[in-house]
Amino acid sequence: MPRFVLDSDEVAALKKLTGEIAAKYSSAEDPEFLLEASVWAQEMPRRLRAALNDFRLTEPASACFVLSGYPVDDEKIGRTPEHWDLTAAQRAPTLEEEILLILAGSLLGDCIGWRTQQAGRIVHDVMPVKGMEQEQIGIGSEQTIWWHTEDAFHPLHGDYLAMMFLRNPDRVPTTFASLEGLELDPEDWRTLFEPHYVIKPDNSHRPENASETDEHGDEHLYDTIRKMLTEPEKIPILSGDPSSPYIRIDPYFMDPVTDNPRAQKAFEALVQALDARIADLVLMPGEICFVDNRKAVHGRRAFKARYDGRDRWFKRMSITRDLRKSRTSRTDAASRVIL
Numbered sequence: 001m002p003r004f005v006l007d008s009d010e011v012a013a014l015k016k017l018t019g020e021i022a023a024k025y026s027s028a029e030d031p032e033f034l035l036e037a038s039v040w041a042q043e044m045p046r047r048l049r050a051a052l053n054d055f056r057l058t059e060p061a062s063a064c065f066v067l068s069g070y071p072v073d074d075e076k077i078g079r080t081p082e083h084w085d086l087t088a089a090q091r092a093p094t095l096e097e098e099i100l101l102i103l104a105g106s107l108l109g110d111c112i113g114w115r116t117q118q119a120g121r122i123v124h125d126v127m128p129v130k131g132m133e134q135e136q137i138g139i140g141s142e143q144t145i146w147w148h149t150e151d152a153f154h155p156l157h158g159d160y161l162a163m164m165f166l167r168n169p170d171r172v173p174t175t176f177a178s179l180e181g182l183e184l185d186p187e188d189w190r191t192l193f194e195p196h197y198v199i200k201p202d203n204s205h206r207p208e209n210a211s212e213t214d215e216h217g218d219e220h221l222y223d224t225i226r227k228m229l230t231e232p233e234k235i236p237i238l239s240g241d242p243s244s245p246y247i248r249i250d251p252y253f254m255d256p257v258t259d260n261p262r263a264q265k266a267f268e269a270l271v272q273a274l275d276a277r278i279a280d281l282v283l284m285p286g287e288i289c290f291v292d293n294r295k296a297v298h299g300r301r302a303f304k305a306r307y308d309g310r311d312r313w314f315k316r317m318s319i320t321r322d323l324r325k326s327r328t329s330r331t332d333a334a335s336r337v338i339l
């Protein structure tokens with residue numbers, strides 16, 4: 001995977017900028033900061049702005065942009081937390097990193113969160129959590145996370161998934177494959193553009209993975225998710241330009257198409273072709289990976305958690321190119337949280 005490597009002047013400029021913003025806001029989730037993020041982002045080094053602009057508009061075959069070279073102070077960020085449900089004070093040691101993630105993400109679109117995931121936070125903390133080892137979600141560890149598009153079950157899923165790594169001592173790979181140039185039988189390809197397929201909500205959006213407060217709070221919070229589980233809509237897997245399509249897929253949370261052998265055959269052919277392409281991507285501290293969530297799939301290899309305060313840890317965020325399309329699912333125009 002090619003990387004965009006910051007030079008020392010660019011690092012200094014970014015550190016100055018994140019420091020300035022951190023002095024004004026005590027949380028990267030502050031609505032005032034989120035409102036201004038795309039303005040602050042214009043103060044980032046021009047070479048970086050140009051590269052992310054190019055990534056957004058030219059949709060390169062790589063379908064992934066890795067920003068490298070931002071130094072993470074391993075002492076300053078403290079121990080890897082034991083759970084994602086952190087207070088603003090517990091998040092303070094990584095405030096500058098979260099600010100950088102939001103600024104860089106704002107060059108691709110608007111950062112969004114989900115009311116049903118990590119208590120509506122825009123920036124998620126992802127680390128292995130004790131007791132969750134066998135789970136098929138980011139905070140699991142001993143199960144491979146099967147490759148998927150992020151939040152594939154939801155029509156408002158992000159155009160990009162951003163992950164900023166703070167720690168990865170055992171070099172546990174993220175897995176990745178771009179869809180671009182994939183060769184399939186033309187009949188299978190055409191079939192994948194037809195609405196035969198059902199994707200159920202992944203476990204990270206389900207009530208059993210809510211925070212304590214959400215679990216006992218709004219009882220209607222999970223109504224949409226429940227409906228998606230009981231009355232799922234049939235959708236196409238591919239869309240857009242037939243010669244360079246967009247993808248929406250999460251095989252682990254999809255049932256076989258039993259009423260249409262042609263659709264099932266096409267699905268299996270696509271899964272096999274992507275499986276053959278899936279490659280390891282080891283992300284190291286300070287690196288930010290932007291996955292084009294319409295053009296690529298990602299997952300994670302299984303690993304053994306340490307639980308010693310030094311575990312693999314990253315900040316995660318979704319980005320949409322069009323905030324307006326989710327307006328009816330958000331409380332006000334500027335809100336970033338999809339209900």
Ligand SMILES: O=C(O)CCC(=O)C(=O)O
Pocket residue numbers: 126138145150173174175298299300316
């Ligand atoms: O842990 C990783 O590298 C990626 C896991 C994943 O699929 C996610 O957090 O969305």
Ligand SMILES: [Fe+2]
Pocket residue numbers: 148149150298299
């Ligand atoms: Fe994911």
